[in-house]
Amino acid sequence: MAENVALQQSKQNKFTKQVKNIKQKVSNGLLQIQDDFKPQKHKRQYGLIYIGHLPHGFYEEEMKEYFKQFGVVTNVRVSRSRKTGKSKGFGFVQFLHPEVAQVAAETMDNYLFFNRRLVCKYIPPEKQQKSVFTKAVWSTQNYPLKISRKMHIAKRNLSQKKIVVSTKTSLKKIKMKLNKLAELGIQHTLKPCNVPDDMQHLLEGRSIDSSNSRKTVSTKLNDNIISKNDINIKMQRAKISEICQNLNSKSFKILKKNRTKKMTLPAPSFMQNDRLKRLAAAELLKGDLVNKVVKLKNKIKT
Structure with a gap:
């Protein structure tokens, strides 16, 4: 270690005496020099400000975008309710440099903002709490009461x-x-x-036999199967009734007399009607011919 390293010349003599004393102590074994000496990391001091009387709609994203004009914003938090997730009306903004935080607090204190008078106070590093940004960040979509409500609903809808x-x-x-x-x-x-x-x-305090329990299980299963079959039958009947309602009452009729079903055919079209008339006329001619032949035979016999 050099003896002429003092920054001020007036203190050079004092510095050389201190270096000689340290060297003697090291030679005598009173002091030890560490080769693997690692200097302690210096904790960075951030600038923190408290903001009160926050207006509606001025939340985390808006605060970060607005306070960027003063300097680098490292973290933002709005205090919210655990029950509803709504804002409590105050929050915190953390800057990279404490000087910037002081300037922002001085300029924005008592500032009229959306019909609200903002309250901005600078919090020095000695009074800053570590738990300001370590807590969970809630929102209107994610808050404890909503999570517990979901769990309660899931418990109610059990199998x-x-x-x-x-x-x-x-x-x-x-x-x-x-x-x-x-x-x-x-x-x-x-x-x-x-x-x-x-x-x-x-x-x-009674005990049930395994056979009885099995019987109860089997009966429950059978009841479930029967209920499913009943549901299917009801569904089919409902579909049939819908189809019948959609059809014309003239085109489809079912008459019940003496356990026999008679169905009236739908009205024939123009072409079908002509064909049916021809067939009916032919049948009538055949009937007339047969009657005439029978009458002739009776006359001959007589």
């Missing part, structure tokens, strides 16, 4: 298997509590309501 399991566990807990009351000698008339017949044994 049939989960409902059965949850009811069994709840009934077992109720049974345990009732047993404790009975052990303590407390008389009560507590009875849970709307308990299904398949789960009455959980309260009474």
Whole structure:
């Protein structure tokens, strides 16, 4: 280490004496020099300002865009409600340099902004809290009450298997509590309501055979199959009724007399009508010829 490194000439003599003393201590073994010395990282000091009386619509994105005119904005946060996600009317803006934050706080304090008088205060680094930007950032689309509401709705819309399991566990807990009351000698008339017949044994302490349980399961499955078939039949009947309603009443009729069905054919077209008339005329001619032949035969016999 050089002895003539002092920045001021007036303090050079004092500096050389201190260097000699350190060298003697090192030679005597009183001091040790570290080869792998790593200097401590200096924590950067950011500029932070508090903003109050925020107007409606002036939130995170708008605040960041507006305060960019003063300098580099590193972080923005608007304090919001946990229940609704709406703004509480105040927030924080963090700048890269503390000097810029001071200028922004001085210029924007008592500034009339959308019929609101802004309150801007500079927070020095000694009074800044670390938890300002570490908390979760809520919004009107994402806030705790909405998340818990979604979870509650998901719990309500359970499948049939989960409902059965949850009811069994709840009934077992109720049974345990009732047993404790009975052990303590407390008389009560507590009875849970709307308990299904398949789960009455959980309260009474009885055990059901596996065969009976299998039978109940099979009967439930059969009931489900029958109900599905009934639904399909009802759907088919509804479709048939819709088709019949769309058709003309003259074109399609069903008459029920003595368990026999008679159907009236639809009205024939122009071409079909002519053809039918010709066939009817031919049949009438045939009938007349037959009648004439029969009459001649009767005359001959007589």
